[in-house]
Structure formats: structure tokens, C-alpha cells
Amino acid sequence: MSETGALPLEATLAAPEAEPRRRHPAWATLRRLFRHRLFVTGLVLFGIIAFMAAAAPWITDANPNRLSMRNKFQPPGGDWVFGTDNFGRSLWSRVVWGAQLSVMIGLSVVALNAVFGTLIGALAGYFRRLDNILMRVNDALMAFPAILLAIGVTAMLGPSTFNVILALGIVYIPRTARIVRASVIVLREMEYVQAAVAAGAGHWRILRHHILPNAMAPMIVQLSFLFAYAVLSEATLSFLGLGAVPPTPTWGNIMAEGRDFMRDAPWIIAIPGVTLMITVLGLNMLGDGLRDVLDPRLRIQQ
Amino acid sequence: MSLLDIRGLTTAFQTERGEITAVEDISFSLEEGEILGIVGESGSGKSVTALTVMGLLPRPPARIVSGSVRFAGQELTGLSERQMQKVRGPGIAMIFQEPMTSLNPVFRIGEQIMETIRAHERLSTRALRDRAVQMLEKVGIPSPARRLDDYPHQLSGGQRQRVMIAMALACNPRLLIADEPTTALDVTIQAQILDLLMDLRDEFGMAIMIITHNMGVVAETADRVMVMYAGRVVEEAPVGTVFDAPLHPYTRGLLDCVPSLSAAKPRLVAIPGNLPEPARRPSGCRFRPRCGLAVPACAAAIPPLDPHGPGHRVACIRATAEVAA
Numbered sequence: 001m002s003e004t005g006a007l008p009l010e011a012t013l014a015a016p017e018a019e020p021r022r023r024h025p026a027w028a029t030l031r032r033l034f035r036h037r038l039f040v041t042g043l044v045l046f047g048i049i050a051f052m053a054a055a056a057p058w059i060t061d062a063n064p065n066r067l068s069m070r071n072k073f074q075p076p077g078g079d080w081v082f083g084t085d086n087f088g089r090s091l092w093s094r095v096v097w098g099a100q101l102s103v104m105i106g107l108s109v110v111a112l113n114a115v116f117g118t119l120i121g122a123l124a125g126y127f128r129r130l131d132n133i134l135m136r137v138n139d140a141l142m143a144f145p146a147i148l149l150a151i152g153v154t155a156m157l158g159p160s161t162f163n164v165i166l167a168l169g170i171v172y173i174p175r176t177a178r179i180v181r182a183s184v185i186v187l188r189e190m191e192y193v194q195a196a197v198a199a200g201a202g203h204w205r206i207l208r209h210h211i212l213p214n215a216m217a218p219m220i221v222q223l224s225f226l227f228a229y230a231v232l233s234e235a236t237l238s239f240l241g242l243g244a245v246p247p248t249p250t251w252g253n254i255m256a257e258g259r260d261f262m263r264d265a266p267w268i269i270a271i272p273g274v275t276l277m278i279t280v281l282g283l284n285m286l287g288d289g290l291r292d293v294l295d296p297r298l299r300i301q302q
Numbered sequence: 303m304s305l306l307d308i309r310g311l312t313t314a315f316q317t318e319r320g321e322i323t324a325v326e327d328i329s330f331s332l333e334e335g336e337i338l339g340i341v342g343e344s345g346s347g348k349s350v351t352a353l354t355v356m357g358l359l360p361r362p363p364a365r366i367v368s369g370s371v372r373f374a375g376q377e378l379t380g381l382s383e384r385q386m387q388k389v390r391g392p393g394i395a396m397i398f399q400e401p402m403t404s405l406n407p408v409f410r411i412g413e414q415i416m417e418t419i420r421a422h423e424r425l426s427t428r429a430l431r432d433r434a435v436q437m438l439e440k441v442g443i444p445s446p447a448r449r450l451d452d453y454p455h456q457l458s459g460g461q462r463q464r465v466m467i468a469m470a471l472a473c474n475p476r477l478l479i480a481d482e483p484t485t486a487l488d489v490t491i492q493a494q495i496l497d498l499l500m501d502l503r504d505e506f507g508m509a510i511m512i513i514t515h516n517m518g519v520v521a522e523t524a525d526r527v528m529v530m531y532a533g534r535v536v537e538e539a540p541v542g543t544v545f546d547a548p549l550h551p552y553t554r555g556l557l558d559c560v561p562s563l564s565a566a567k568p569r570l571v572a573i574p575g576n577l578p579e580p581a582r583r584p585s586g587c588r589f590r591p592r593c594g595l596a597v598p599a600c601a602a603a604i605p606p607l608d609p610h611g612p613g614h615r616v617a618c619i620r621a622t623a624e625v626a627a
Contacts, residue, residue: 128360191404198356198398199418199469200391202384209417213408 007157032293039289044064045282049275052096053103064093064249073265081269085257094249095272101250102231102279105165109230110223112169113176118212126188126207135181138174140210146171150233161244164237168230169200179222183215190214217294224290228283235276276282304331304376305509306355306477310370313354316362322580324350326533328369329607332477337503337510339524339541341517341556345577347533348513355511356396357386374476391422395475399482401463405454411438411465412450419472419627437468440505442498460491464498473500481513496523517560521545526613529553532578532588535607541616549610549621551593588617595620 033039052059068088076083082091124134140147153167187193193210201209237243238252251272258268275294304395304489313325315405325347332338340348353359355371357378371378373393378386398404406414415434419425426431431450441464454462463483470478480499484492500523512523520527520541527544529537529552537550548554555573575592584590586601593600599619607617 191398191400192406194358195396195398195404195466195469196406196418197358198390198396199421199473200387200389201421202417204386205417205421209409210406214406 003014017116029293036289036293038285039293042282042285042287042289045278046286047277047282049282050103051098052099056096056100060093060096064097065089065247066093071263075265076267076271081089082271083265085254085265085268086261091254091268091271094254095251097249098251098254098272099275099279101161101244101248102234102276105161105168105234106227106230108165109168109172110227112165113173113226114219114223116169117173117176118180118215118273121177121182122184122207122212122215124177125181125201126211128267133297134177141170141174142178144171146229147233147236151236151240151242154237159242159245161248164234164243167237168233171227171233172226176219176222176226177206179218180215183218184211187211187214205209221287221294224283224287228280228287231279232276233282305334305336305374306332306511307370308351309372310353311351311371312367313350313359314365314367319581323367324364324533324580325354328530328535330528330535330538332509332511334476334509335503335507337500337512337523337525338351339520339527340511340513340530341515341520341527342530343515343577345532345580346530348530349481351530352396352481352513355392356394356479357381357383358396371556387571388422391418391473391475393475394477394479395470395473396479396481397463397466397470397483399485401459401466401486404466405462406569407454410451410453410455410486415450415465415469415472418469422473433472434468438465440471440502441465441468443468459487460494461512463487463491463495466522467498467502468496470622471506474506475508477509477511479511479513483512484519485514485516492519493522499523518555519614529556530575532583533580534588534604534617535615536589536617537615538607539616540612543611543614549614549616550589550618551595551620555592593620598601 068084070088071080071084072086072088074080074088075082078089080090080092082095085091085094120134120138124131124138144152150164150171153170154163157163157166176285188211191208193206196206196210234243234250235252235255238250239256241250241256243251243252243285246257254272255269258265258272262269308331308352309329311324311328314321314323328347328351330338340351350364354364354366355373355378366379370377373389376389378389381389405411409417410589412431412434415437416427416430419430419433434450435446437450443449443461443464444475449457454465457465458576483499484495487495496519499510499512502508510523512519514520524541527537527539527541528535529544529550531552537544537548537553539548544553545557548557552573553614559572566586573592578584578588578591586602587596587605588601590596590600597620605619607615607616610616610621
């Protein structure tokens with residue numbers, strides 16, 4: 001080994017980096033996201049639904065439950081954008097308000113998962129002693145098919161919007177927890193975590209600063225898919241009469257009512273069906289795009 | 303009193319095939335400001351020794367079977383995790399082999415250094431930042447105030463190892479454990495990092511324990527060398543003695559493996575065989591099956607670490623015989 005001077009600088013790094021401001025790396029990620037065609041298409045599709053949900057009071061003129069027996073079974077077009085149902089209620093109104101409820105329930109389930117799924121997953125992944133207990137409970141819950149468990153829980157608690165959120169939370173939190181746990185187990189063994197322990201950092205500090213921020217990417221992807229599942233499951237539950245009580249306009253309720261008139265007035269069941277499809281499709285494309293951009297393994301291949 | 307004093311330390315791991323002893327009956331001490339090199343092949347127990355001192359081995363499966371680790375007069379073996387956290391950082395700090403993965407990719411390096419200090423001291427953000435700049439300057443990072451806002455991927459391997467050292471030194475440790483600090487680096491950068499470590503030792507007066515399998519690193523930096531084989535210390539001596547008059551056949555074998563530019567050694571001599579698996583260690587001296595000087599008496603008992611001159615200890619019953627011959 002030869003003599004070296006007093007800490008010579010590494011020339012490669014000293015010279016060419018004179019650019020004025022360094023941007024947060026989130027910028028680069030965002031730029032790549034908006035170049036991703038699938039993501040943008042998904043964003044537009046879901047954006048339409050989200051806009052409908054947010055602007056419901058302003059873009060619908062009528063109370064979604066206002067009856068008008070004179071105008072029942074009006075086909076789409078003309079005075080009624082989406083037509084009317086068997087009580088002469090504006091389908092446009094009902095579908096838009098249904099969108100609001102769907103998005104609200106979807107967001108609530110995602111929020112529940114983000115908090116409790118992360119908590120359970122992080123505890124199970126980080127503290128080996130808790131792993132077995134938490135994950136066996138998780139496995140027990142995951143052994144039930146998702147929709148069956150949701151039906152079971154709502155049947156037990158009674159049909160209401162709040163109970164639907166609760167049921168879907170119980171169904172999906174174990175799935176989220178499992179994904180978080182998997183990333184935490186990998187991250188726990190990273191050298192920078194070891195280095196943090198060696199520098200005297202406590203468990204809480206390590207979880208908060210070193211593990212969770214690095215586990216965010218798969219979480220975000222999972223949550224975008226979860227949003228789609230939650231909306232779909234909510235529609236299923238209310239279609240089966242286990243969701244929000246009629247006449248609350250949910251897509252599932254509208255479709256359940258429209259089922260009886262499918263032959264004469266197919267638009268009643270078709271329009272909320274298509275809206276639901278657009279929502280789920282949009283969210284899935286969004287999730288696919290996020291996964292392509294955020295997944296570190298795919299990034300290496302690029 | 304020594305800064306670090308280890309007596310009869312034995313660490314074992316619980317495995318499916320029973321308990322395996324990774325480190326057995328190790329004793330050594332380290333003075334304030336001293337650099338000790340621990341040398342040995344992979345699996346000889348160097349890293350386990352370091353991790354035991356740091357209390358970083360997961361328990362279970364690891365278990366300290368016996369022995370004591372005293373740091374600055376305080377016994378470390380019985381400490382709770384919480385008490386140990388107070389020792390790590392301001393007492394003993396550690397740098398790792400892989401500078402590429404030893405930094406958290408999602409945080410700026412400044413934040414990471416500040417975070418390390420924040421774990422032990424209550425300081426304002428401004429003071430933390432100043433200290434971080436100061437540390438980066440100390441480890442020779444150019445324009446440290448600007449570098450503070452870099453992410454790890456913007457730095458080279460050597461730069462990252464410097465940042466790692468800055469983080470380790472941020473709390474002013476009295477002992478720095480460097481586990482293969484230069485193995486993953488280019489040769490030119492290796493020399494820089496080793497120089498940096500020695501400069502920092504001179505400046506802060508901390509003791510350094512360098513773990514390596516590279517004899518060159520030891521020759522360059524260490525004051526004293528400890529050679530480990532299959533979980534035991536086989537030779538310990540001041541650095542000059544190890545290179546000029548090694549007594550243990552294993553140490554001599556290690557030195558024969560080092561390529562030399564002078565034409566004295568025509569061929570590199572490899573030590574025949576492999577490190578024995580912990581579960582299948584031979585009776586008596588563990589180096590016996592690979593040793594050219596082995597005699598039947600070597601199988602009888604594990605040779606004790608006997609003194610052979612000033613600061614020189616060797617665990618070989620053939621050491622003196624051979625030298626006399």
C-alpha cells in the first residue's frame with residue numbers, strides 16, 4: 001500500500017457537479033410516472049370518477065332520491081342524461097352520488113389499511129417474538145375468501161356504510177400487513193439498519209427512520225390496488241343488500257334494483273356497472289404504473 | 303486499566319444441529335489510542351468477536367456462554383438492550399464492510415449524520431447541522447456544507463465509507479470497531495481510508511479495532527495484531543514481531559500467502575485444506591490437520607496461549623521447538 005497525501009479528494013466528485021440546486025428525488029419519480037402511459041390513462045379514468053364524487057352537489061341538480069313516477073323508465077338521452085329508474089329517479093344523480101359513497105368507502109378502507117396494516121406488519125416483521133402470534137391471527141383471517149368474510153362480518157354487524165368500511169378493513173388489513181411485514185423483514189437485515197443499531201439508535205427510531213420510509217413503495221402500490229378491491233367489494237356487498245341501506249344510492253343498490261328490469265330498462269343496471277368497471281380499471285392501471293415505477297427490482301432492468 | 307478488556311469470552315450459536323461455538327475462550331485487551339488488528343480467514347470468529355463486544359448479535363440464537371467484556375471499567379455482557387444503546391455511539395462505534403448498503407438510500411447524508419447525533423444528544427437543528435458539516439470536513443469530504451444535502455447514491459464508494467466513518471465518529475466514541483472497512487473499496491481508496499483512520503486516531507485519541515483478512519491492512523495500520531483461527535486466538539504480538547518473527551505455523555502460512563514484489567519468494571504458498579466446520583473441529587490444536595509441523599502430541603490438548611517474549615503470546619506447542627531447530 002502506497003503513501004497517500006493528506007486525504008486527497010476524489011476528483012470525479014469534486015469537479016463536475018456545479019449545478020445550482022439539487023432536486024428532491026421524488027421529482028424524478030413523478031416525472032417518470034407522468035411519462036408512463038398506463039399510469040396516466042389510469043389516472044384520467046379514476047380522475048373522472050373522483051371528480052364526479054367530489055363535485056356531486058354541483059353537477060347533479062336533483063336529490064338522488066327524488067321520485068317522479070310520471071318519468072319512470074326514461075331511456076338515457078334527452079332530459080335525463082342517464083335515464084331514470086323504476087321510480088323515475090334520475091340515474092345520473094344516483095350514479096354520481098353513488099360514486100361519492102364508493103370513493104369515500106374506498107378511501108376509508110385504504111386509510112384503515114395504511115394505519116393498521118402498517119402497524120401490524122411492522123411489528124410482526126421487526127420484533128421476532130410478535131411475528132408468530134400476529135401472523136397466525138393474520139393467516140386465520142386470510143384463510144377465508146375475502147368476500148365471504150366481508151359478507152359474514154356485515155351480516156353480523158348489520159348493513160350500514162360504517163359497517164361496510166369496518167368489514168372491508170378487517171378483510172384487507174391482514175393482506176396489507178403481510179406485504180409490509182415482508183418488506184420489513186428484508187429491510188431489518190440491511191446494513192444501514194445494523195449501522196444505526198451500532199450507533200445506538202433505539203427500536204422506535206430505527207423503525208421510523210430506517211425501515212418504514214424504505215417500505216413505502218410496495219405499500220403505495222398495494223394501497224392503490226386495495227382501493228379498487230374495496231370499491232368492488234362494497235358494490236358486491238350492497239348488491240347483496242349488505243351495504244348501505246336503500247334508498248341510499250350506491251352502485252350496488254342501483255344494480256340490485258335494476259336487475260328486475262334488465263330486459264326492459266337495461267341502462268339501469270348497465271350504467272352503474274360500466275362506472276364501476278371504469279373505476280376498477282382506472283385504479284388497476286394506476287397501480288400497475290406505480291408498481292412499474294416504484295418497484296426497485298424493475299428499476300434495475302430498465 | 304485498559305479501555306477494553308475481554309476475558310475468557312465464549313460465544314455460541316444455537317442451531318438445528320446443536321450448539322456451535324463461534325468464539326472460544328478469547329482474552330485480549332485494548333489500550334486507549336491503540337490500533338489492534340484482528341486477522342483470520344472467513345469464519346475464524348473475528349466478526350463474532352466484534353459483534354459480541356457491540357452486543358449486536360441476535361439473542362437467541364447467539365449466547366454468551368462465559369467470559370467478560372469490560373469497557374472503560376463497565377461490564378457489558380449483562381447489560382439490557384436499553385443500557386447497551388447508551389454505550390453504542392458515544393462509547394463504542396462501528397463501521398461496516400459495505401459502504402454501498404450501509405447508508406439509508408432515502409435520506410440525505412446530512413440527515414443521517416444528524417440523526418446519529420440526535421440519538422444521544424439534545425441539540426438544536428442548527429447545532430446538529432454544524433456538527434455534521436464539521437464531521438464531514440474531518441473525514442475529508444470536499445465542500446461538506448453542500449454535500450450534506452446529497453443522497454447516498456450521489457456519492458462514490460470511498461465517499462460513502464467516509465460518510466460512514468463520519469457517522470461513527472459523530473458521537474466521539476472511545477473505541478471504533480472497523481469490520482473489514484476497506485474490503486469493498488478500490489486499492490487506492492483503501493489506502494486513503496486507512497490513512498484517514500490513523501489520522502483520526504491521532505486527533506481524537508480513540509482506540510481502533512480493525513478486523514480484516516488482509517495482512518497488508520494490518521501492516522499499514524495496526525500497533526498490535528491478533529491472529530484468530532477456528533474461533534480461537536492462535537497468536538498475538540506487536541505488529542513488527544508478527545511480520546519479522548511469527549511463531550505460529552498458521553501465522554507463517556498467512557504471511558506466505560501474501561504476494562511480494564521482492565523476488566525473495568518464488569511462489570505463493572497456499573495453506574492446504576480448509577477451515578474446519580465448527581461442528582467438526584479436530585481434537586487438540588485446531589490447525590493440526592493443516593499444519594506441516596504437527597506431531598502426535600498436538601492432538602492431545604488445545605495448546606494454551608503462552609507468552610513468548612514481550613507482548614507476544616502463541617498457542618502452539620511446536621512454536622519454540624521449531625524456532626530452536
